[in-house]
Amino acid sequence: MRLWVILAVAVLGWACTPNDSGVEGTLLFGERPLADAQVEIYLKSGQDRSVAPFAVAVTDERGRYRLDLPPGRYYLIGKKREEGEDGRDRMLMAECPINPVEVKGRERVPPFGLREMGRGAGLVPDPGTAVQGRVVGEAGPVEGAWVYVYMNEDAGLMGPSYAEAVRTDAAGSFRIPLPAGSYYLAARQRGDGSRLGEPAPGDLNGVYGKNPVAVPLGQEVELEDLRVAAVDLDNRVLRRSEGKFASTDTAFTGRVVDGQGRSQAGIYVFAYLDRRMVGKPTYISEPSDAQGRFILYLTEGGTYYIGARSRFGGPLEPGERVGTYAGRADRGADIERGTQVSLGDLRVREVW
Template sequence: MKPSSVLQTLLVVLALLLVGACAPATRPTDTRHVTQYRVQDGKTGITGQVLFKESGMPLRDAYVNVYPDTLSNLLGPSQFISSPTDAEGRYLITDVPPGTYYVVARKRISGQPTGPLSPGDYFSEHQRISTEVVAGKLAVVDLPVVPIKAPMFFKRSVGEQRTDTGIRGVLTDENGKPVPGSFAIAYVNDDIKRAPDFASTLTDQEGRFVLYLPKGGTYYLAARIHAWDMPRPGEPYGLYGNGEPKPLEVAEGQFIEGLRLVMRPFEGEYKPGKSRRPY
């Protein structure tokens, strides 16, 4: 092959690599990306309405939380929070730097802007809503909410608390295909019919997760796609073990690599109001 041909081939390969490196990350399939904007006095941020999903009526005194990523499963403190929505359910959050964000609406009966959600509170559903904040524009994001019928599934999550101990792995379905937008959960004992002790980061498009743990020890693992309520029949659910919880030893200061959890349709009985019990 002539030197000129070799050079042309190398340039083509380099161009393809650059295109791949610059390609935007694919969002999980359960994310709805909103790209509606309006200009208002040069403000930069996010605005919209919080509405009852069933009736379409506005919800007053709700709070809107803005997260920069999904490491915390969109639970806990957010980077930005709105003032209470007005009588028309409208909110406005300004001075949000340009970038991609996830937007969640919540209203607690207590009137508090933060804290655990309880039955009777309202929240925007599991489908994640993201938007791109553009300088000099307001991203318009309307948020339909539904009532909480059972307590939130997690009592705490360490997805955003990085440690030197944990588990890296992948969640797949029965056919070996990755399950994006899901998470692994860990328990410190084999009583897994309760809220988990720890949760991983959300899986990416390849089904990969990272589960950070506070220390080495014995853990029991499962996998979910929702952060509340117990699994319903047919919902993908994973368990480390052959039908029964199997202990996994994690060494202090080390990561178990390449663990695979298979998520299969849940076959247990659904019990309303038992959200703290996986099945």
């Protein structure tokens, strides 16, 4: 009882005192003020927090925020979801570089910039060092194609493992500042203009014909045209029929939903033989349909460990939806060859 009295007095005392302590500052993206972004206040460091923030503020049209806080040490995180150049949501985030912020009175925090998650570890170019060229299709220069720079060929020059990506201008031209080194280039233009996702039939896709490209220090390398061609439907169907999407008489079925039970379309479901669920999965489903339904074909019976993700290949990027099978503590499910087993609802959540 005494503890509750002390806490009540402390809270009441703070509520009744003038708001003369807290933090204020500005959030940026590049050099522009970032309006409608969140500033979250935590009492502990680390980005993987399982608790709600201690306090939250939203920036005004000039990127400014102000929060009244009792004296103490705080960790500030800036976040915002906004539409990117490809028309899809992107996640902006950054920790305040002077964390923890010691609040003794009214503390003015230096402005700090948010960065696009998944690309914050991009390459730092050397002065005067770059590649430039054009993306060309059968009809001529391609406007709005994404040009990707990869450090190696391990992922087949596909997926979100690229180091840099830029979009071509109206003349199909691009320029990418880089540190000196050796690189692999590819280009894609998807029908919806997006930067990520497997190319569909009719989308344009191509790999630079003279990979790898050597980029000397202080030089701008002029490339030959990077040629793209339409993805062929027959080749795509054949490749899928022979690969991890092949139909069999053994399969897991179910529905992908979010935390509120709403159907989630466009989610890949994976099966691993290793309970650690690392590396490449053994089997992959087609994306879930508009009702969230999926079918995951297998060639053999056994025990499989099930996960789900809105993209496949490369590291997780903020904004993706991911989840695992919750029917067992180890995320595993058993199946006999020649049967279909329903996994029920498989829940996914959005990742920051």
